[in-house]
Amino acid sequence: MNESPKTSVEMRDVCLAFDEKEVLTGVSLTVPTLSRLVVLGQSGSGKSTLLRLILGLLKPTRGEITFNGLKVTRMGRLRLNRMRRKIGMVYQYSALISSLSVRDNLALPLEELTTKSREEIDHLVDEKLKLVGMADARDKMPAELSGGMRKRIGLARGIIMDPELILYDEPTAGLDPVISAVIDELIISLSEKIGATSIIVTHEMGSAFKVATHMAMLYKGKIIASDSPEAFKASTDPVVAQFIAGDTQGPILNATPS
Ligand SMILES: Nc1ncnc2c1ncn2[C@@H]1O[C@H](COP(=O)(O)OP(=O)(O)OP(=O)(O)O)[C@@H](O)[C@H]1O
Ligand SMILES: [Mg+2]
Structure with a gap:
């Protein structure tokens, strides 16, 4: 009965600038159907922007986004509305x-x-x-x-x-640990109960590792790593390792955009 394509969302070389400010400079990302992808990234790195692009609320300045194999970037209002119902x-x-x-x-x-x-x-x-x-x-x-x-x-x-796809923007930010754990469990059980793909944006590491089946890290406008949670935990990439550990030492603070 599973007729949905193997890939729920695909972003290819997606760029986005607000006026002069380049936020995304070539994002490529594949979200497998029924996965729970956690997107990590600093505040202001463009995570919410990424979700808005998938919904077609923003148009990329370059690159292509597909949902269930259909090009979001080419859709008119009618087809966008139909897609958003899913x-x-x-x-x-x-x-x-x-x-x-x-x-x-x-x-x-x-x-x-x-x-x-x-x-x-x-x-x-x-x-x-x-x-x-x-x-x-x-x-x-x-x-x-x-x-x-x-x-x-x-x-x-x-x-x-x-929905076939659920986008979560910081679902546990600012919540106490118990409610956060409840929300994490809900994210997992909902994805299983209604058979949905999930993209979760968060910087809460505990939640991230609990819910993720896949992880990606957004940094300086690009996805610099996309792998399993286990591989992220063991990553020797200085940016990924610093972000996961919450270290003050490392490349991240030195590279904070102006
Ligand atoms: N509509 C807009 N017009 C102009 N600039 C914008 C707009 N939306 C976002 N930006 C800029 O794009 C950058 C990325 O914003 P975004 O909200 O996607 O970050 P974020 O990763 O979700 O951050 P946070 O973790 O704090 O929520 C920021 O520098 C922000 O100022
Ligand atoms: Mg945000």
Whole structure:
């Protein structure tokens, strides 16, 4: 029954500049279907930008990006919208709409993008809330929730359309260790339960090694390493080793862009 291509996302020599500032200078990356790829990189290295490029929210100045073999970089608005239904995005700050209840926040994409009935939508909302252990929060407003709870709701919203690909931007940043561990386990179980490929941007090493099946390091606008977590742990590349160890000594700080 598995008809999806072996590669979920492929980036080939992707460059992106904002005005004069070159953020990505030739990113090449292959994301195998059903993998959980963790992208490591310093603050400001372009990790969120990478996710926005995959969603087609930004166009690269050069290079090509494909999703399921289709060229994102060549898609018009209609095809982009169709593609985005298959991609769930979990934002760093949850990005819930504060004037809507948890139920309505989750229902929104289903109401806008599908013809499902209210009953069907309610059923899907409940199902996803249960998956993230937040069934009781259904009728709450975002302001009534803690940061960790909001994050879990953001996660439930990210998977409401049963996406084939889930993009996580710093899913555990700023959370206590226990909630972080809960989120890590959710990332793993969701990818297995709904059969999704995951790309996770993080600089929390504990989380990274727990969830990753594959790892990549973004540095100075390029992917300088892409390998298994075991290979990353044993890496002798000075940049990778310094980043993983969180050392102050090494090439990274010396090379911080101006
Ligand atoms: N819309 C934009 N216009 C101009 N510059 C931008 C824009 N978005 C991002 N940048 C710049 O691109 C660079 C990369 O930003 P990005 O948000 O992708 O970094 P990041 O790796 O996600 O960082 P962090 O870990 O802090 O979230 C930064 O220097 C940022 O200032
Ligand atoms: Mg970011």
